[in-house]
Amino acid sequence: MKTESIVTVLQNKLGSHIQASREKITNYGNGINRVTLWISIDRESFHSSIAILKTMGRLHISTPMPYKEYEDRIELIYPFALKEKDTKFSEIMVIISVDIPKDDLKIRTITDIVPGALFMERETMEMIGVEIEDIPDPRRLFTGNYLPDGVYPLRTPKSKESMQ
Amino acid sequence: MDEVIGVAIAIVVAGVFAGLFLKGIDRKLAAFMQSRIGPPIAQPIYDILKLKQKQTIIPSTSVRWLFTGAPLVALTSGIVLLLYISLSYVCYIIGLQSPVQGDLIVIMYLILIPSIAIISGAFASGSPYASIGAQREMVILMSTELPIAVVVLSIAWHVADSMYNPFALQSLFEYTLWHHAGAFGILGGILLFLAMILVLPAEMSKVPFDQAEAETEIAEGVMVEYSGKLLAFLLLTDAFKALSLSALIVILFFPYTFTGLFGLSFSIGSYSITPLIEIIFFIGKVVIVYSIGVTVIRVIMARLKISQVAKVFLFAVSAISIIGMVLIMLDPKMKMI
Amino acid sequence: MKSDITYPLNIGPVHPAFKEPIKFTFRIEGEKVVGADIDFGYTHRAIERIAQERNYIQIIYLLERVCGICSFSHPMAYCLAIEDVAGIEVPPRARYIRTIVGELERLHSHLLWTGVAAHEIGFDTLFMYTWNIREKVLDCLEELTGNRINYAMLTIGGVRRDITADNAQTIHQVLEYYEELYNRTSEILLDDLTLRARTEGVGILTIEQAERLCAVGPTARGSGLMKDVRVDYPVNAYYEILWLKPVSPRDIGKEPIGDVYDRMAVRVLEIQQAIKIIQFCMENLPEGDINTGSGAVKMINALKKLEGEGVGRYEAPRGEVCHYVILDNQEHPVQIKVKAPTYSNGFTWAPMLTNIEIADIPIVVASIDPCVACADRMTYVQADGSRTTISWEELRAKSIQKYKGVRRQWMK
Numbered sequence: 001m002k003t004e005s006i007v008t009v010l011q012n013k014l015g016s017h018i019q020a021s022r023e024k025i026t027n028y029g030n031g032i033n034r035v036t037l038w039i040s041i042d043r044e045s046f047h048s049s050i051a052i053l054k055t056m057g058r059l060h061i062s063t064p065m066p067y068k069e070y071e072d073r074i075e076l077i078y079p080f081a082l083k084e085k086d087t088k089f090s091e092i093m094v095i096i097s098v099d100i101p102k103d104d105l106k107i108r109t110i111t112d113i114v115p116g117a118l119f120m121e122r123e124t125m126e127m128i129g130v131e132i133e134d135i136p137d138p139r140r141l142f143t144g145n146y147l148p149d150g151v152y153p154l155r156t157p158k159s160k161e162s163m164q
Numbered sequence: 165m166d167e168v169i170g171v172a173i174a175i176v177v178a179g180v181f182a183g184l185f186l187k188g189i190d191r192k193l194a195a196f197m198q199s200r201i202g203p204p205i206a207q208p209i210y211d212i213l214k215l216k217q218k219q220t221i222i223p224s225t226s227v228r229w230l231f232t233g234a235p236l237v238a239l240t241s242g243i244v245l246l247l248y249i250s251l252s253y254v255c256y257i258i259g260l261q262s263p264v265q266g267d268l269i270v271i272m273y274l275i276l277i278p279s280i281a282i283i284s285g286a287f288a289s290g291s292p293y294a295s296i297g298a299q300r301e302m303v304i305l306m307s308t309e310l311p312i313a314v315v316v317l318s319i320a321w322h323v324a325d326s327m328y329n330p331f332a333l334q335s336l337f338e339y340t341l342w343h344h345a346g347a348f349g350i351l352g353g354i355l356l357f358l359a360m361i362l363v364l365p366a367e368m369s370k371v372p373f374d375q376a377e378a379e380t381e382i383a384e385g386v387m388v389e390y391s392g393k394l395l396a397f398l399l400l401t402d403a404f405k406a407l408s409l410s411a412l413i414v415i416l417f418f419p420y421t422f423t424g425l426f427g428l429s430f431s432i433g434s435y436s437i438t439p440l441i442e443i444i445f446f447i448g449k450v451v452i453v454y455s456i457g458v459t460v461i462r463v464i465m466a467r468l469k470i471s472q473v474a475k476v477f478l479f480a481v482s483a484i485s486i487i488g489m490v491l492i493m494l495d496p497k498m499k500m501i
Numbered sequence: 502m503k504s505d506i507t508y509p510l511n512i513g514p515v516h517p518a519f520k521e522p523i524k525f526t527f528r529i530e531g532e533k534v535v536g537a538d539i540d541f542g543y544t545h546r547a548i549e550r551i552a553q554e555r556n557y558i559q560i561i562y563l564l565e566r567v568c569g570i571c572s573f574s575h576p577m578a579y580c581l582a583i584e585d586v587a588g589i590e591v592p593p594r595a596r597y598i599r600t601i602v603g604e605l606e607r608l609h610s611h612l613l614w615t616g617v618a619a620h621e622i623g624f625d626t627l628f629m630y631t632w633n634i635r636e637k638v639l640d641c642l643e644e645l646t647g648n649r650i651n652y653a654m655l656t657i658g659g660v661r662r663d664i665t666a667d668n669a670q671t672i673h674q675v676l677e678y679y680e681e682l683y684n685r686t687s688e689i690l691l692d693d694l695t696l697r698a699r700t701e702g703v704g705i706l707t708i709e710q711a712e713r714l715c716a717v718g719p720t721a722r723g724s725g726l727m728k729d730v731r732v733d734y735p736v737n738a739y740y741e742i743l744w745l746k747p748v749s750p751r752d753i754g755k756e757p758i759g760d761v762y763d764r765m766a767v768r769v770l771e772i773q774q775a776i777k778i779i780q781f782c783m784e785n786l787p788e789g790d791i792n793t794g795s796g797a798v799k800m801i802n803a804l805k806k807l808e809g810e811g812v813g814r815y816e817a818p819r820g821e822v823c824h825y826v827i828l829d830n831q832e833h834p835v836q837i838k839v840k841a842p843t844y845s846n847g848f849t850w851a852p853m854l855t856n857i858e859i860a861d862i863p864i865v866v867a868s869i870d871p872c873v874a875c876a877d878r879m880t881y882v883q884a885d886g887s888r889t890t891i892s893w894e895e896l897r898a899k900s901i902q903k904y905k906g907v908r909r910q911w912m913k
Contacts, residue, residue: 383517467699
């Protein structure tokens with residue numbers, strides 16, 4: 001699958017909501033490529049972009065969401081593996097990143113499109129502290145009930161202070 | 165009469181060790197079949213000695229009197245079961261006149277009592293695992309009831325042709341199935357033996373019928389809350405049950421004595437050691453029956469589901485035993501024609 | 502009005518059916534399971550958090566400890582991710598050696614699973630048998646890498662030890678041994694009556710559910726979903742094996758319905774596939790270097806100056822392992838996100854565990870080959886009943902104190 005076509009389709013449907021995109025192609029010879037595509041999307045059209053991706057082929061969420069922390073915002077990264085057709089080595093990584101302002105840490109759930117993402121979203125809620133809206137099961141996944149509210153273990157710079 | 169009481173006491177004392185060694189042999193043999201080294205044969209005895217020293221924990225949610233009383237009832241009934249099944253036979257093989265005839269119907273009921281005691285103890289323990297185990301044990305009890313009853317009835321039917329008392333165990337020593345039946349009767353006898361061999365692992369709670377104790381499902385089920393001395397009582401009950409049920413199969417199907425088979429007698433000096441040889445022969449037969457019925461079957465099979473167990477017993481095993489019964493019923497008529 | 506006759510049944514956190522702590526709460530109606538809930542979090546070891554304070558080479562050995570059985574797969578995915586960021590090209594011989602060790606790991610993992618599954622349904626003879634024949638591949642791995650598990654074979658840009666002529670001899674012997682045993686083993690596993698009675702039609706995961714819930718590995722393939730990172734995505738030497746395709750129960754002429762039997766069939770077939778892949782790699786093992794030649798210090802210094810993100814995906818025996826690393830001009834990664842196969846497959850328990858009997862719970866849970874420790878790899882500092890939280894430093898001091906005490910006891 002051509003990465004340009006994915007970006008074009010998304011841009012046609014969502015217009016300027018696509019903030020940036022870049023791709024990385026590693027060639028292994030014999031026409032076999034490892035393709036990774038990074039797309040930044042704003043929060044409003046994030047949900048609909050996943051819905052569009054879902055129509056393109058088999059969409060699989062690969063890891064729980066990593067994040068990058070900045071002064072005023074958090075960049076949440078959703079790594080997807082997208083497979084359009086049933087040929088070998090055709091799966092490409094589509095990595096969607098969304099900026100969320102720190103004073104409003106909220107994002108809409110994607111479990112209505114990719115139900116398998118539930119565990120990942122629950123982990124995001126408890127580890128990073130981003131509130132997932134409309135999540136079917138908001139309980140904590142790993143830390144049970146013994147972690148005090150407001151402590152998010154993977155928020156590195158602040159977690160040490162908040163723990164003490 | 166005094167001699168008989170002596171024999172009864174000897175049976176109980178020897179029964180403890182024989183039963184535990186029987187379980188040890190079972191474990192060693194299973195290990196051999198699974199290409200392992202396995203525990204020493206005396207391991208069940210060490211287990212009992214260890215449990216004797218352990219603390220007995222009684223869960224706070226349990227019904228105390230029932231929880232502690234049930235293992236005692238189970239052990240007592242296990243001892244009674246062993247005595248009732250083997251006393252007349254042991255007296256017979258060592259050449260004493262037994263005052264007990266051994267009633268087949270009573271044996272059918274006695275077999276139930278240890279299991280019922282364990283079930284009530286499990287329900288009294290208040291553990292959900294134990295309750296599930298107890299429910300399963302009840303299902304197994306009810307499913308094995310029909311085959312056992314059919315086997316006992318057919319054997320009584322066979323004996324009824326003779327001048328002996330049909331429901332007495334003693335009649336079988338003289339009037340065995342194999343010697344006094346035609347081709348149909350022997351075929352029927354084989355089917356009945358097969359049914360009893362399949363009932364044995366179910367009564368002993370062993371794979372493939374160990375649902376009541378299933379370790380990986382409900383963590384030893386009925387026994388989950390027992391510890392220390394109470395657990396030792398349950399293990400002893402198990403040993404007595406293993407011994408008595410295998411002995412029952414031996415008595416029902418192979419009551420032959422060594423001297424009777426080979427026409428030999430042994431003595432050292434003026435003392436006859438034939439009774440000793442006979443008892444060793446009897447224990448040997450018990451070990452063989454237990455190894456076939458429990459060890460081999462548990463090594464080659466996986467645990468079934470409780471619904472499958474009910475089906476196996478209510479349809480397959482019952483059918484086998486009923487066909488066996490019909491064959492035995494037809495047999496004397498064949499001879500008459 | 503129908504009265505509520507269900508009752509709750511807790512299985513776990515510690516239970517003989519599970520080899521690792523995990524808690525299930527079932528709603529039971531008689532012997533039927535009508536509802537299930539899962540609770541993770543009993544084996545947290547803070548690996549992602551610790552990784553943020555280690556350098557790039559140390560992390561390889563840290564990640565081997567994510568899981569004892571997939572101790573090749575996790576560092577593999579991490580190395581692929583770092584090589585992706587840094588643009589390191591791995592020499593062909595190293596790629597082949599990685600493939601060989603990875604497939605030997607698959608061989609021993611699948612044999613291990615078979616034994617565990619047999620034990621779950623009370624078939625201890627099969628358990629003993631498979632674990633007995635598994636020793637051979639472990640011995641082979643020990644000779645190749647120096648260790649039965651936690652091989653420490655990988656480094657960024659290649660592998661650390663070469664396969665010598667002696668090793669090659671051993672590998673050939675091991676492959677012959679398994680080829681001889683394969684027919685007998687697969688016959689026991691796929692045709693035994695009681696095994697079939699316990700596994701057929703139990704714990705069904707349809708292909709649609711598998712796709713929606715993002716199932717991976719043998720769990721997905723057992724449902725007929727052709728998902729295999731080795732085939733979908735170019736990794737190691739797999740893309741040079743032209744005949745490689747995802748296995749499915751169709752290979753033994755059975756239409757997959759996604760029950761436990763199908764998942765078992767997939768694993769049995771993958772044992773055969775692994776033997777073939779190793780044979781291919783041994784025949785086509787190229788000559789050359791086994792790593793980039795730069796030592797650990799040089800590598801760390803090079804990686805320190807990098808900025809960027811990378812994904813590493815690898816097909817572990819249990820399914821897809823995916824690591825995401827973020828580098829930012831530091832001696833240690835800003836973030837490393839680990840996903841183990843059980844993390845994806847854990848959610849598929851929900852449809853599998855409804856409408857089964859209590860007796861099926863252990864085998865259905867085991868059928869995805871769960872590795873709770875892998876899924877549970879994350880943070881947390883333990884708090885006791887009084888709900889006080891203690892800091893990392895305090896915890897470390899406390900553990901040192903505790904182990905000093907233990908040592909003192911031993912000395913006596």
